[in-house]
Amino acid sequence: MLINCPFCGPRAENEFVFGGSSADNCEVATENTTALTDYLYFRNNPKGWNIEYWVHRHGCQSWLEVERHTVTHEIRRTQLTKDHP
Amino acid sequence: MKQRYSFPALVWNALRGHRDWAPAWRKAQPRKNYDVIIIGGGGHGLATAYYLAKIHGITNVAVLERAWIGGGNTGRNTTIVRSNYFLQPNSDFYDFSLRLWEGLTSELNFNIMLSQRGVINLCHSQAELETFARRYNSNRQRGVDGEILSVAEIKKLIPHLDTSPDVRLPIVGGAIQRRGGTARHDAVAWGYARAADALGVDIIENCEVTGLHIDHGAITGVETTLGTIKAPKVAIAVAGHSTQLAEMAGVRLPIETHLLQAMVSEPVKPFLDTMVSSATHHVYLSQTDKGELVVGGQIDGYNSFSQRGAFYRIEDITSGAIALFPQIASLRMLRKWAGAVDMTMDGSPISGKLPVHGLYLDGGWCYGGFKATPAAGWCMAHTIAHDEPHDLNRQFSLDRFRSGRVIDERGAGNSPWLH
Numbered sequence: 001m002l003i004n005c006p007f008c009g010p011r012a013e014n015e016f017v018f019g020g021s022s023a024d025n026c027e028v029a030t031e032n033t034t035a036l037t038d039y040l041y042f043r044n045n046p047k048g049w050n051i052e053y054w055v056h057r058h059g060c061q062s063w064l065e066v067e068r069h070t071v072t073h074e075i076r077r078t079q080l081t082k083d084h085p
Numbered sequence: 086m087k088q089r090y091s092f093p094a095l096v097w098n099a100l101r102g103h104r105d106w107a108p109a110w111r112k113a114q115p116r117k118n119y120d121v122i123i124i125g126g127g128g129h130g131l132a133t134a135y136y137l138a139k140i141h142g143i144t145n146v147a148v149l150e151r152a153w154i155g156g157g158n159t160g161r162n163t164t165i166v167r168s169n170y171f172l173q174p175n176s177d178f179y180d181f182s183l184r185l186w187e188g189l190t191s192e193l194n195f196n197i198m199l200s201q202r203g204v205i206n207l208c209h210s211q212a213e214l215e216t217f218a219r220r221y222n223s224n225r226q227r228g229v230d231g232e233i234l235s236v237a238e239i240k241k242l243i244p245h246l247d248t249s250p251d252v253r254l255p256i257v258g259g260a261i262q263r264r265g266g267t268a269r270h271d272a273v274a275w276g277y278a279r280a281a282d283a284l285g286v287d288i289i290e291n292c293e294v295t296g297l298h299i300d301h302g303a304i305t306g307v308e309t310t311l312g313t314i315k316a317p318k319v320a321i322a323v324a325g326h327s328t329q330l331a332e333m334a335g336v337r338l339p340i341e342t343h344l345l346q347a348m349v350s351e352p353v354k355p356f357l358d359t360m361v362s363s364a365t366h367h368v369y370l371s372q373t374d375k376g377e378l379v380v381g382g383q384i385d386g387y388n389s390f391s392q393r394g395a396f397y398r399i400e401d402i403t404s405g406a407i408a409l410f411p412q413i414a415s416l417r418m419l420r421k422w423a424g425a426v427d428m429t430m431d432g433s434p435i436s437g438k439l440p441v442h443g444l445y446l447d448g449g450w451c452y453g454g455f456k457a458t459p460a461a462g463w464c465m466a467h468t469i470a471h472d473e474p475h476d477l478n479r480q481f482s483l484d485r486f487r488s489g490r491v492i493d494e495r496g497a498g499n500s501p502w503l504h
Contacts, residue, residue: 001395014397018387018502021341033487040499041339041430041486045328047390054387070342070388 004078007060019053019063021045047071053081090194109275110282115289118315119147121469122307124294124330125322126150127159128270128455129447131277131288132462133320133469135193138284140463141470146286147316148278149309151293155274158324161392161424162455163347163369163381165360167204167265168229170453171220172494174480175433179453180229181477182460183264189459195276197268202359202371204265205234205242207409209254209365217260224262234259245356247411254365254408266360267371273458297333303442304334318469320445322461325390325425327435327448334441338448339430339486341501343384345452346394346402348421350413352376357410366405378416380406384426384452386502394423426452428501431485433492436461436478437468445469446483451504 001013023043044050047070054064067077088094088107098106121137123130126148137143148154166186168179190197208214214233221231239259240248248256278288289311296308297319306315321330325342352375362369370380382402385394399421407414428451429435435449447465450457464478474482485491497503 012397013395020500020502021388037487042337043341045338045341045388047326047329047342050388052388071390073389073391 001073001075003054003064003066003075005056005059005062005064006078006080007062008056011056011059015056015058016054017057019055022051022053049076090196109279110288113147113287113289115147115149115287115292115309115311115314118306119287120145120316121318121320122146122314122316123148123320123322124307125157125324126154126274126278126288126290127157127322127324128155128273128277128458129324129461129465130320130322131274131281132458133322133447133465134286134288135277135281135284136462136466137469138281138286141466143470144285146281147314148281148286148288149292149294149307149314150288150290151310153290154278154288155271158424158426158454159270159274159458161347161422162270163371163379164267164270164455165204165265165369165371166199166268166456167262168456169204169206169220169224169231169260169262169265170494171223172433172492173227174492175494176224176227176229178460178464178477178481179456180227181463182457185459185463186268186456187264189276193276193280195272195279197272197276198374199266199268201264201266203242203261203263204360204362205239206260207239207256207361207363207365208258208260209256209363211257213365214258221260229262230264231260231262234261242359243357243361245410245412246361247409252408270455277462294330294333297330297444299334299441304444318443318445320447320465320469322447322465324448324450324454325427327427327446331439331446334439334444336439336441338435338446338483340427340435340449341388342390342425343387343428343502344389344391344394344423345381345384345426346398346421346423347379347381348399348402348418349373350378350380350416350418353378353416361409363405363409366408368402368405368409370406377419378406378413384428384502385423390425392423392425394421426450426454428504430499430501431491431493432495432497432501432504434461434481435483436464436481437474437483438472439483449481
């Protein structure tokens with residue numbers, strides 16, 4: 001699998017480290033146990049297209065948001081995460 | 086009705102040209118309703134059906150398998166059985182499972198080929214050795230066997246291992262669970278299928294569940310590619326597809342499906358009669374009765390249902406194997422494959438009731454599902470029959486994530502790709 005790093009171009013997957021699947025719940029409400037549990041333990045696990053996070057650990061170390069198919073491993077979108085400096 | 090396998094039966098049939106062996110299980114056609122439907126015809130689903138019939142007298146059961154029985158993770162693992170887990174719920178559960186393995190060939194009248202050849206963990210640093218000593222001491226306090234080994238003792242058990250002190254990551258010691266070993270994975274599926282079928286369970290292959298029928302918060306049946314089948318109790322035992330099945334009931338699971346690769350070499354003369362594992366080299370291997378090396382390592386590390394993995398992981402695994410046994414560098418690897426493992430957010434299984442009345446889940450087994458097969462079936466059968474978990478799977482509840490009682494065996498937190 002090649003991941004297209006915006007800075008480095010298409011690089012082999014083992015230059016990257018997986019950083020977790022996306023989740024529908026990004027707000028952390030510290031008093032609300034249900035919301036906290038959702039935040040900690042529930043992420044998307046589709047059999048199909050998925051939005052997930054990777055870091056180019058053995059390259060430029062950018063954090064990327066990647067849209068990848070979890071059966072074919074085809075990638076259709078790669079971009080820097082919103083919080084990228 | 087069901088013929089018993091035995092040495093006289095083998096001789097008799099051999100003399101008759103092996104024409105009269107009865108099919109091991111019926112190709113059942115699905116009926117309109119059952120007392121229990123088990124979704125998933127792998128080791129766990131079939132074991133559950135067997136124990137429901139054998140122990141609880143519940144025989145009006147159907148096992149629905151979308152492809153062929155044992156074709157999922159049951160046919161894709163590296164056949165290891167062991168019970169050297171650290172945390173109490175895991176240690177108790179897996180050792181009960183090992184005790185069931187020990188009687189399984191007899192119980193099922195089917196040769197499971199259990200080989201308690203010993204599972205050995207190699208340690209490459211003092212810190213690693215102390216971690217294993219802590220785990221094994223904890224095991225021994227619970228009555229589970231385990232010993233720490235010196236390098237000399239390891240060399241005696243594994244003569245061809247590179248125990249030289251001059252290598253990059255020298256072995257400083259290790260640990261062994263002598264009751265651990267291997268079992269024939271296909272035999273488990275077939276043995277449980279044959280025994281369950283003999284007790285009246287319908288095993289239905291090529292039947293995929295496409296939906297769950299729920300009425301007022303209770304399960305009433307399933308929708309399948311062979312039509313609607315009704316049942317007041319439905320158990321999901323589908324490993325990597327647990328998320329998808331639970332979604333049909335509107336239930337979310339704290340699971341990521343990952344791919345775990347394994348491979349097998351060409352057959353060579355026997356030189357390894359234990360299972361050897363090196364956490365440092367990310368590899369574990371054993372040698373089959375046919376002489377092949379069965380080798381595995383870490384998960385590739387990202388969500389996947391592909392059941393096939395990347396080559397860099399094969400290189401990573403084989404480089405670890407060669408570090409331990411340099412002489413195997415010239416071996417040809419014949420086949421590689423992968424399973425779809427359901428990795429939970431704490432690395433421990435989810436076995437019990439789901440928040441829909443009559444719906445149960447046997448899942449979240451990460452990469453420990455094969456060795457769990459007998460106990461998973463035992464506990465799920467109990468849970469279904471009594472609508473309450475067994476003592477051994479009570480702590481594996483889905484609710485533990487909400488109550489904070491997570492069972493973090495690897496101590497890696499909510500990052501399944503690190504478990």
